[in-house]
Amino acid sequence: MKDFLLIYRADYSTYPSSKPDRSPEEMQALTQKWMNWVAGIAAQEKLIDRGNRLVYSGKVLKSNGSVSDGPYTEIKESIMGYSLIKAGSLEEASGLAQGCPILSYDGSVEVREINAI
Amino acid sequence: MPSDPRMQEQELIPHLFRTEYSKIVAVLCHSFDLRHLEIAEDIASETFLKATEIWGIKGVPENPAAWLYTVAKNKVKDYFKHNAVVERQVKEAMKLNDIEAALEFEFSHQNIADSQLAMIFSVCNPENSTDTQICLALQILCGFSVEEIANAFLTNPETIKKRLHRGRVNLRNGNFQIKGLSDLEVKVRSESVLKTLYLLFNEGYFSKTNDHSIRKDLCSEAIRLALILTENVLTNTAQANALLALMYFQSSRFDARTNEKGEVVLLEDQDRGLWDQGLIERGNHYLVNAYEGKEVSRYHLEAAIAYWHTTPTGENKWQHILQLYNQLILVEYSPVTALNRAFAFGKVYGCEKGIEEAEKLNLNDNSHYYSLLGYLYAGVDVDRAVSHYKQAIALTRSRVEAETLAKEVRRLGERKDENL
Numbered sequence: 091m092k093d094f095l096l097i098y099r100a101d102y103s104t105y106p107s108s109k110p111d112r113s114p115e116e117m118q119a120l121t122q123k124w125m126n127w128v129a130g131i132a133a134q135e136k137l138i139d140r141g142n143r144l145v146y147s148g149k150v151l152k153s154n155g156s157v158s159d160g161p162y163t164e165i166k167e168s169i170m171g172y173s174l175i176k177a178g179s180l181e182e183a184s185g186l187a188q189g190c191p192i193l194s195y196d197g198s199v200e201v202r203e204i205n206a207i
Numbered sequence: 208m209p210s211d212p213r214m215q216e217q218e219l220i221p222h223l224f225r226t227e228y229s230k231i232v233a234v235l236c237h238s239f240d241l242r243h244l245e246i247a248e249d250i251a252s253e254t255f256l257k258a259t260e261i262w263g264i265k266g267v268p269e270n271p272a273a274w275l276y277t278v279a280k281n282k283v284k285d286y287f288k289h290n291a292v293v294e295r296q297v298k299e300a301m302k303l304n305d306i307e308a309a310l311e312f313e314f315s316h317q318n319i320a321d322s323q324l325a326m327i328f329s330v331c332n333p334e335n336s337t338d339t340q341i342c343l344a345l346q347i348l349c350g351f352s353v354e355e356i357a358n359a360f361l362t363n364p365e366t367i368k369k370r371l372h373r374g375r376v377n378l379r380n381g382n383f384q385i386k387g388l389s390d391l392e393v394k395v396r397s398e399s400v401l402k403t404l405y406l407l408f409n410e411g412y413f414s415k416t417n418d419h420s421i422r423k424d425l426c427s428e429a430i431r432l433a434l435i436l437t438e439n440v441l442t443n444t445a446q447a448n449a450l451l452a453l454m455y456f457q458s459s460r461f462d463a464r465t466n467e468k469g470e471v472v473l474l475e476d477q478d479r480g481l482w483d484q485g486l487i488e489r490g491n492h493y494l495v496n497a498y499e500g501k502e503v504s505r506y507h508l509e510a511a512i513a514y515w516h517t518t519p520t521g522e523n524k525w526q527h528i529l530q531l532y533n534q535l536i537l538v539e540y541s542p543v544t545a546l547n548r549a550f551a552f553g554k555v556y557g558c559e560k561g562i563e564e565a566e567k568l569n570l571n572d573n574s575h576y577y578s579l580l581g582y583l584y585a586g587v588d589v590d591r592a593v594s595h596y597k598q599a600i601a602l603t604r605s606r607v608e609a610e611t612l613a614k615e616v617r618r619l620g621e622r623k624d625e626n627l
Contacts, residue, residue: 130564134569
């Protein structure tokens with residue numbers, strides 16, 4: 091078994107949880123989707139850490155000394171959150187990532203094997 | 208009162224033995240030292256022997272428990288009087304002054320409760336495997352005989368004897384003082400205590416044995432011990448309340464979940480009239496207590512699921528149950544939780560989605576995995592349902608379960624014939 095990091099990316103401006111007019115029902119449905127999906131991985135004994143969401147605001151530091159607000163001004167897909175899973179292969183890990191709710195909001199999941207230090 | 212004193216005695220003594228033996232042992236250990244566990248047990252046994260002899264001739268006293276306590280106390284005094292002379296040199300554990308002070312112990316309600324609580328914490332020693340802890344709990348805290356424990360575990364008395372012996376050695380070497388329970392000890396041991404009581408209850412509820420009365424005894428003993436926890440400020444935690452709520456909810460269905468042949472009746476097919484409303488109300492009481500704080504433990508989640516099962520099927524019932532199972536599987540993986548979650552998934556999103564979710568589990572050596580698939584396939588593909596049920600029958604070690612499943616296979620076969 092190898093460990094994999096799942097990185098969830100989506101456009102903050104269109105993702106439901108950042109929409110100002112979101113309804114409690116929408117939010118509840120979104121939570122249920124995520125819970126169903128992540129618990130589905132846990133039910134296969136493949137979840138290491140459900141991970142976390144990331145706060146909208148952030149800073150980006152660059153080699154030229156500049157410090158700018160957030161990664162989201164320039165790129166459409168910001169990192170929304172991450173989880174840690176385990177799988178026998180990269181293929182299996184990508185299989186587990188199928189059905190991730192972020193995919194139904196035009197987002198993406200990046201699957202990366204952990205190279206332990 | 209029955210007129211034949213011997214009849215009366217036959218029923219009374221085993222009952223008293225169950226309830227009073229463990230109390231006497233706990234109080235004696237609490238007053239002296241856990242290392243004297245065997246002495247305490249000898250004294251308790253001799254007390255009952257004397258009761259059998261004297262009550263057989265003179266009849267049962269008005270207050271049998273008080274009679275037993277007095278005899279036990281006198282036997283302790285005799286023991287120390289006799290042995291103080293002989294063994295004074297070797298009594299490294301206690302000074303004579305301490306012994307005299309300890310001899311002033313009483314069998315008051317408070318002292319019994321405190322002693323039993325301390326005993327629970329001594330017995331649930333993580334040095335021992337959970338199976339051993341359960342056996343020790345049954346013997347020391349619940350007064351079960353080796354045969355009864357072997358019967359509950361469907362194993363032979365020799366195995367249980369060995370397990371108990373090893374467990375007792377660990378208890379003696381553990382240097383755990385049964386005297387006063389400190390905050391720290393409670394914190395360190397609580398998890399182990401709750402888990403043992405939880406497993407003790409489950410041993411009864413999902414037992415391998417078909418002996419209905421032993422199963423019920425295991426469950427009611429687990430409840431009795433959990434109640435002791437909630438009656439003391441130190442141990443009256445949110446988790447203990449949640450565990451107790453879970454036990455009461457489950458117990459409320461005890462009579463409804465098996466039919467007269469001992470076959471398991473699924474929740475949805477149970478006669479709700481057989482559910483014990485009194486126990487459900489007690490469950491509600493402790494569930495409310497459990498949720499007073501912010502803590503959400505696995506016991507909270509399991510109690511909440513058990514609560515939803517006591518409610519009539521409404522629009523969101525299964526969605527609530529599914530979300531609770533989602534949380535539970537994130538707290539701790541277990542095949543049972545994974546299977547129950549897939550069942551709930553099927554209830555919310557339909558059997559086909561349930562099948563998808565269940566098939567991912569790949570629990571290929573688990574009979575319940577195949578019986579779940581059999582259940583989910585029943586409305587989708589009868590042939591596959593039957594082959595899954597047959598696989599479950601091949602894997603199960605429970606005769607009753609195999610019979611229940613075989614009945615389901617026959618039912619599906621008949622249904623298919625009707626449709627042809």
